[in-house]
Amino acid sequence: xxxxxxxxxxxxxxxxxxxxxxxxxxxxxxxxxxxxxxxxxxxxxxxxxxxxxxxxxxxxxxxxxxxxxxxxxxxxxxxxxxxxxxxxxxxxxxxxxxxxxxxxxxxxxxxxxxxxxxxxxxxxxxxxxxxxxxxxxxxxxxxxxxxxxxxxxxxxxxxxxxxxxxxxxxxxxxxxxxxxxxxxxxxxxxxxxxxxxxxxxxxxxxxxxxxxxxxxxxxxxxxxxxxxxxxxxxxxxxxxxxxxxxxxxxxxxxxxxxxxxxxxxxxxxxxxxxxxxxxxxxxxxxxxxxxxxxxxxxxxxxxxxxxxxxxxxxxxxxxxxxxxxxxxxxxxxxxxxxxxxxxxxxxxxxxxxxxxxxxxx
Numbered sequence: 001x002x003x004x005x006x007x008x009x010x011x012x013x014x015x016x017x018x019x020x021x022x023x024x025x026x027x028x029x030x031x032x033x034x035x036x037x038x039x040x041x042x043x044x045x046x047x048x049x050x051x052x053x054x055x056x057x058x059x060x061x062x063x064x065x066x067x068x069x070x071x072x073x074x075x076x077x078x079x080x081x082x083x084x085x086x087x088x089x090x091x092x093x094x095x096x097x098x099x100x101x102x103x104x105x106x107x108x109x110x111x112x113x114x115x116x117x118x119x120x121x122x123x124x125x126x127x128x129x130x131x132x133x134x135x136x137x138x139x140x141x142x143x144x145x146x147x148x149x150x151x152x153x154x155x156x157x158x159x160x161x162x163x164x165x166x167x168x169x170x171x172x173x174x175x176x177x178x179x180x181x182x183x184x185x186x187x188x189x190x191x192x193x194x195x196x197x198x199x200x201x202x203x204x205x206x207x208x209x210x211x212x213x214x215x216x217x218x219x220x221x222x223x224x225x226x227x228x229x230x231x232x233x234x235x236x237x238x239x240x241x242x243x244x245x246x247x248x249x250x251x252x253x254x255x256x257x258x259x260x261x262x263x264x265x266x267x268x269x270x271x272x273x274x275x276x277x278x279x280x281x282x283x284x285x286x287x288x289x290x291x292x293x294x295x296x297x298x299x300x301x302x303x304x305x306x307x308x309x310x311x312x313x314x315x316x317x318x319x320x321x322x323x324x325x326x327x328x329x330x331x332x333x334x335x336x337x338x339x340x341x342x343x344x345x346x347x348x349x350x351x352x353x354x355x356x357x358x359x360x361x
Contacts, residue, residue, distance in 0.1 A: 048075050092118050300314075
């Protein structure tokens, strides 16, 4: 750490550290540490990054990282988390890691790996700036992006007087065949969303919803795109940040329920013990948590000092359903819910949409 008064000297990569006013001075966090870390990472020369969900989100991050830190070749393995985690588990079982770092929505996998002792504790630069609710205190995983499931609609198909205010509004006969959602038994955060709905309105809600002929697809990006293109009118299952990021091309509007809770979740990063490029992984995680990068991600940051964008309020100002972690760790409940929702909706079908922003299952 360095405290500079009057003349300020900052390295090119010092901007990754936290910067705050202290008695008229600037307090710079760990610029020297990052320079050392970059030097070590360059010697490794590579990074194997396993990113859950839409490919484009991870590729954009890699492109920006590579411009700031040349000399580190990043290899991306992208896909749904239920495709990536078996590959990682196999590497762990063989004690031959290829993955250096992963970013996933499935918080239960990080908890499983933490209990098994296969994650590398890393309280690196910028870790202390992350809200406590979005990280493990031991540094084994940390939230890098924050998401919320909101309502969304196509204004050409849904008039101002018909904008839903609660989950019950999606049962209106006028919306028959026009509602779209991901499969709750395929996507963890959507499972949590549906759970909050049936907890409030009862299981009869599901039969009434199915009577209204909703359409189910795989991946929140697809939900956003179908509404924006007019092939669906509305949904209570939209990743708000995917709209802010431009996936809807401006033809979709986000709104938040007046009477129901908003599920929130974070994607987390974790570094593996035995990773072939641990310093590159530490550098990449520090960069993902940097104030500069976090301020350009749209919607909400996991950091305390980054304001939301896209016209959103701070995530804590909404009526949130924020027990996603506890929910996912209740394995018997989750398994039972998957079966029960499948009994209403039917088996998952179709290919997931992974081309752009969205959630991460």
